[in-house]
Amino acid sequence: MIRDSRRDPTRRLKDILWVLTFVGIIAMIFRFAYGLGATTDLSDGVPWGLWKILNMVAGAALATSGFTIGFLGHVLHIKQFQKLVKPAIVVAFLGYGSSLFALLFDIGLPWRFWHPFVYWNIHSFLFEVFWCVSFYFLVTFLELSPTLLERLGLGKLHGYMHRAASVFVIIGITLSSLHHTSLGSLFLVSPQRLHALWYSPLISVMFIVSAMGGGMMLLLVIKVLYSWWYEPDKLFHVTSSGAVVECKACANPDDNGHGKTLEAPDLPMIRTLATVAAGILGFYLLMKVADLILRPEAMATLVAGNWESWLFGVEMVIGVIVPIIMVCIPSVRRSTVALASAGAMAAFGLMLNRVNTGIFGYFRDAGVIYVPTAIEWAITLGVLSMAGLAFFFLVENFSVFNENWRKKGSESLNITSAFDHLTYVWHYRMLTGLERVTLIAVIVLPLSWIFLNPSYHNPVFNEVQPPLAVDVERDTLQLDGNRAGVSTMFAHAAHQERLGGSESCGVCHHLSLPGDQATPCAECHRYMESPADIFDHDAHKAYVADSRGLGGIHPENMSCAECHQEHEAETALSASNCFECHQEDMSPTDAVAIQGHLGMQYAAGYHTAMHGVCIQCHDSDEQKLAYDNPELGECATCHYAVQPADLADDGVLLTQTQE
């Protein structure tokens, strides 16, 4: 059956959803092929990202209408909400289904998703969330099943399921009230880490209350969108004089003569729903205010005016305060579109609240920023797009909103010119069915494969070789700091004895590894950004920024490219040669030649390093021991050069020649 796709207002949206779905599928493949580290920006600082917070925590919150409308319609038997029960169940089913699906990509070992059913920790809120969400998803499926069975013609089964409906509704409400509070309780475990604005002892209650309000608001938006898309006959618009004009002509969206605001039907129901939702949000607002007053530390951060306060402000103003005010304004209450706008803002605010709580609230403590990668966005949006397409499929093929829904028949084609044949192919042949989707797939799949392919890899480090063999077992060591083939003899045992025996290593060696007392430089100077490293990375950043006159609020953060190659991971490998700046500090004649490390040829010589260690004592002891060893401070006391020819094959000194 060919539908007039040009008149299908959902066509463009569906195209976009298909594109996102295919991009998401490619991203999913990469996620499993390369692992979390390569495909996400999650880190030890911010371990929970888009998939868990946006898809799961926010997704579940936005799908609360499944139980709230179920309560209003099936338990309280409020007539006007009963026709919303089925759409609400569809939203809940798809919301929870997509959340659980997205979780499979988020957890590290998705094939163990069943573990919490077998291995229990009943003291974990995540355990409770997992159980309740899984079973609630099952319940929404059972609640939905009469609608599906009805269409499939399984009348008898349909009857059984139908009779059990109110039992499912009650179980669903119980599971929902449990897991929505537990979703909030999840964050109770990080009082030190979550920002004070969002960490509250009341967070569990706040989560369920805000979810109930925001979820209803989202359902209201969906209801109005549905009417726009599928009930063109019922739309009307209100003229400036206040008269209501039926708007059958609006069936042709190309004809804009009727005015811009297309009002959806069922205004009384939408208004009541918005009022109930606004009431719940009002309660939520009171809780938030009370919470801020009771916790001075949160109030302090709110008035501090940092970016968290702004995020919190946006969330509360757009998501709670403005929608409540809007629902109270009489002119808004007369317009389904205005009410739906309030609903959309509330739903956005709810989503922002969850993202603030789960992601932004952790930034300050973690000290790192999390910017989701393209693959993370692709999977998040891909999963949501799949849910969106499933929504259209259910709405178009089952009696979800409208009991008498049947697909419209094909309409006659009116081809007037040769050019229109192309239009015909685009609109009527390619665009309704499988061909259209295939076309999208053929274009999108390879493109997203190319653009999403993660380029992440771990470079292999070239490790610095220790200085030339130093035999610690011998009494006398040959020190060839510059690897010039010229050694200096060093009476290690004698020094050690003089300085206090085996306890004295620390006098000269600023560190001492067991069994390897002469530690190669590289043992310490390897992780240059480590706070414990001698190389002061922060000081280098500040000095470089200052000396090169870099701008910005934090010029030191602009300095990366001064030493590290641009567009490459900032590692030692991509760093400039230290020698470029430290030429004077590292004279080539007094340097250790280092090959393969950092592309650097010279490091401060062992010579210099040893001098730093030895000369200090020799100088001071020369004064003290002048009567005993007056030459202690002279170079030749130590430096009687040893040529390689003087050494036997095993490196033992044969002769000593005084220089």
Place this chain on the structure above:
Amino acid sequence: MAGMLIDVTRCTGCETCVAACVRENHLDPVLADRDKATVPDGLSENRFTTVIRLDESHFAKKACMHCEEPGCVRACLVGGLTIGANGNVEYDPDKCIGCRYCMLACPFHIPRYEWSATVPFMKKCEMCEDRLAQGQIPACAEACPHDAILYGEREFLIEQANLRFSENPGRYIDHIWGEHEFHGTNVLYISDVDLISLGWPALNTVSHSIPHHTETMLKATPFIGGSVLAGVSGLSWIIRRRMELMNGNSHDDKGGMEQ
């Protein structure tokens, strides 16, 4: 309950403990890029312990504090984290599903994830479980050349700490980090500088264990479930009954389903 007493005044930042830990746990001595870029304290899948430079002349070893009431143990939904026989917090990779909730629940940011692996697990110090089982002391405590890490029973360590306070008046701040913080940890610190940068709460503030924060809600949960189930069922039954009586027959109102 055994643990370790870390004396910050004795630590010279030589990282011998780190090297010993890397050797004992067969970690990769070379850090992955990612590990270095994202974590200020240097802990990662390849470093169960690191040495933090507190200021110019003070260093401190950081690793799992092995809390007596650990947040991670409370958080793990499959019970993959447990308290071992020696008071050390153990990890069972066979149960783990990779949800990373333990990472969120640790006030010290200890659990780290194998981000570079396609089949990843959580990684953290388990106080050398295998060595303890063989009667040895943890590798870091054995390796420390300056005796900055003392392994022993927790009571003994507290005694030792107090002994050092009395023997070296003025050398230490008279406080044992971990004795009461977060309801007590098995790794204790004594120091002459504040240890906030290791993740400890400020001196003389009350800090509860992570499970303590969840206790109220956890106890309320069965009550919430039970009361909602009972309340909604009751409400449903009453309303249904009243509707039946009002209609004067057994009209079965299934709401919108049968419109």
